[in-house]
Structures are given as C-alpha cells and as structure tokens.
Amino acid sequence: MPSYVQSIVAEGLCKSYGGHHAIRDLSFSVNRGEVVGFLGPNGAGKSTTMQILTGLLEATSGEAYVAGYAVARNPAAVKRAIGYMPENNPLPEEMRVREYLRHRARLKGLDRRTTRSRVEEVLDLCDLQRKAARKLIRSLSKGFRQRVGIADAIIGRPEVTILDEPTIGLDPHQVLVMRRLVERIREHTTILLSSHILAEVEISCDRVLILSQGRLVAAGTPTELRREFIRNHRYIAEVRGESAALRREVAAVHAELAVTRVGEPDEDGFYSAEIECPLAEDFAEPLLQRLHACPALRLRALARRQPSLEDIFLAATKRSWELEMNGSVTQTAQSGSAA
C-alpha cells in the first residue's frame, strides 16, 4: 500500500452527462483521520463526486486518489480501502441484520473467523446488538436502517468511509445517536459525509466543503468560513427603555452600527433588539459599556450572534450564483457585440 497523508485527493474532477455538467473542475483533499462535511443544495454534485470516489462512476476528466491509489487506474484497491453508504441506504429487505453483515464482510474479503468477530464488533459499535441483530431488515425503523448502513460501510475496516446523507429522514433523537456513532468510528477511519442538517455537520465535522452547481465554492473549518463569508457582526441586546434612546446610544458607539429589529417587550418591560454592524471590527465591549452606562436604558443581556453554518452556506452559494450570473451576462454581452 502506498504511504499517504491525504486520504482523499480530487484534482480537477469533471463529470458531464451530454451537455450537462454535474461537477466542474473540482479539486479538494481530505487528510487522514479527518471528518469532512460535504454540503450543497440538491443537484450540486455531492453524490456524483462520492460515486466517482468510490469508483462507481468514471470522471469525464480529472483524477481522484483514495488512500493513495488512483481511482481510475486501481479501482479494486480503492474498493478495498473504502466503505460507502449510498444515499437512501438501499438494503435487502428479506435478510436479517447479522446475516446481512456477515455476507457483506465476506464480500469485503474478511475470512470466516474474522467475519464472526468483526460482525459482533460493528453490531456493538452501532448499537445493534441483541434484538435488532436478529430482526429482518424490512422491519427496522429508519434510524436502525441507517445504523445498519454505517455498520456495513465500516465492517471491512476501511481507510476511508463515505456516507451520503446518513442523517436524512431521521428525528432529532436519531440524529443525536448518529452523531455519537460518527464520533465513535472516527478513531478508525477518515470520514467524508454529506448532510442537509447543517448544525449536525458543524458539530461532527472538522472541515466543511461547500459545493454549488458542481463547483467547490468554499472549503475550511466553520471558523475560517465565517471569517471569509460573514464579514458583519450581529448582537442581540435585552434592554428596557425607549427604543429611540437605544438607537441613539448604538449610533454613538460607531456610525455604522444600527438597530435592525426591535422585539415586543415582555412582562418586565424588557425587549430584545438586534444590532447589526457591517464592519469586520468587533464592537461588543464598547457597546456593552455604553449601554450599561446609559441611565435611560437598563441592559439585561448582550450576546454576539454567531453566524450559523446555514448563514455561511447561503452566503457561499449565493456568491457562486452571482458569479455564474455575471459570467453568463458578460458572455451574452460579448457574443452580442461580436455579432
């Protein structure tokens, strides 16, 4: 096996179907032992990229490496190094959980004796022991099916585990179980997972890759992405007193600061107000001092609102759409002037 630091490397991957480009010039890497979240709106090319990495689809151009092996030139080695749970997690309905995992372990090259112990190990890891292991797959709930899918993905001790939407259709409790499961298996494998539950990705993943219209539009840790995409700050203050006084005091801290929303007062007369600052500079401390010192106002709380991954996602995808639109407008203008 070749030595490698990066478990996954994609270099200029393109995939087109007829005239439609599913992914375009996609380059990224995932380091060994990392958990990376793959985000993007529907049709962004996440599943296509995952299928190229697993060797199920051939890229139109570009090169992908998994565990040091080129996917196009050494598909058998890549398949041995990879554990994959596809979107919707298809499973044979008429098999029992333990029996299915044994079958999959044998297909992944485990010998008879190792299969037996490894199956028990993953059943335990995925909380499928006792009753669930004996059940027919068709009688399992969505959460248990997802666990079986993950158990199958990791049963061959893969170097890289790719999970396509492992939290889709799960209730909050099951999402929590899935988060714990990802935490447990990350010790043994590099994980690339796609999800629509952005808060979940933020908690579980070390890094995030955001895809839009087949292109990589953002990559980094949530903190790095916040810095790159969300320039402004937002503060939530809980105050009592006239809103006009609040607006005056906020403007006094810096001319760019503005109160953008004032809520209804509660039974004690306190209301929440949203203060927005378009600058990168942080005004939390001067704002706190000013509002606290103002006799016309009583400040109960002041919090800086951390932009969520959802905000970053929206900002990143919006930027890519705008660039796309500008590109096509420029192209149209050029072809118009040429004519």
Add this chain to the structure above:
Amino acid sequence: MSHLPTLLWHELRVLFVSASTYIAAILALVMMGFFYYFTIIQLVAADQESPPGELFFSTFWVPVLLVVPMLTMKSIAEERRLGTLQTLLTTSVSAGEVVLSKFLAAYIFYIVVWLAALAFPLIAAQVLSQDGIRDLLLDPGPLLGGYAFVFLTGALFIAVGIFSSSLTRSQLVAGMLTFSITFLLIIGVMALQLLNLSSEAEVLAAPALSYLQIFNHFEDFIRGVVDTRPVIYYLSGTALVLGLAVLSVEARI
C-alpha cells in the same frame, strides 16, 4: 472470481427462501404431472410409436415458459430497483461475478425442479406393475436424452432471463421480455421455416434455420444422437447472452 462462492451461496439462499420460487416450482410440477398423466393415458389406450419419455419431454416448452421468467425476472431488476446492485458493486465484486452467481443459482433451481419431475416415471412404474410397461416407463435412453436436452437448453433460457432482468428495473417487464425471447427461440424458428420463402432465400436460410431449430435438436437428443453442433449452439449462446448481461450491469449501475 474469488467472491463467486459467497455470492452463489447468498443467491441460492435468496431463491430458496422466496415464495415466488416455490410457486413457480409447484406450478411447473403440477403442469408436468398433468402432462405425464396424459402420456400414461395415451400409452394405456393404444400402442404408441414414441416411448413415454419422449412424449413427456416433447412438452418441455410449456413448463420452461412458466418457470424461467419466474425464476429470473427478480434477479437483477429488483436489485437495481432497490439500489442494492450499486452497494454490491462498491465492494471488489465484479459485474461478471454478480451475473454468473445469479445465473448459476437460477440454473441450479431449474435443474432441481426438473429432477423432481423424475418422480413421475418412478411413481408410475410402481403403480403400473406390468413388466412391459414398467420397462417402457423407466427406459433410460429417452430419460437421459430428455434430461440432457432440458438441461442444455435450460442454460440458454436462464441466461436469457438473467439478461432480460439486467435491462430493466421492473420485474414485470423482465418477465415479459424473458417469455417473449424464449418463445421466439422455441417457436420463432419453426414459424420462419413455415414461411413461403423464395427458393434462393430458402437455399441460403434453410441450413441456418435448421441449426437453430430447437425441436430438431430435441429429436436427436431423445434418440441418443450426440451431435456437437447443438451443444456448441447452446453453450456459446449462453456465454454470449451472459456476456451481454455483464455489459448491461456495468453500463447501467
């Protein structure tokens, strides 16, 4: 081909626990039982030129048209519909192993169903104890020839079923396609021979049509004539159709 035993074991298990397989087997055996019963009735009513084994095996196409689609229609189409084919091919299993394991499992079951039909002459020989009839019923020539023919043609028909199943996600479409192709293979050549072709075309086409005519091969087999041409026809046909099924699986994951 290192995964073939694991896959074959799995496919056999799936076939042997599936209700539709048993329905197909029972229906086929009931049908064969009736045919054998009528063969015996004919034998008792009047002297027959052909031995009972030949009369029974001449109706092979009726159970074939019923059993083959039912045994094979689910094989790849259902896996494709559920998406489990994709999961299977993310392991180091090849499309060839998948197709071959499904073919072998269905073929083994097909053989089991036909071997079960061996009970009819054995039971009849026990009930009809006259020596002459008994020897006639258990005459090994037509029985061996008939079984060799059924097993050899069965390989091609099962391969056609697997190929049809690889083309679609719908079991129903796969079943109908298998029925149609098998029907054409058995009856189609005979129908072509009945057409009034021009004398030149007839001269050119006659040897080819005769080579493909399954009923001609049946007569040879039942009389103990071992001709390698039909054997090559069925084996190469089976390999060709299975190859097409592999291409279909690889192309449309």
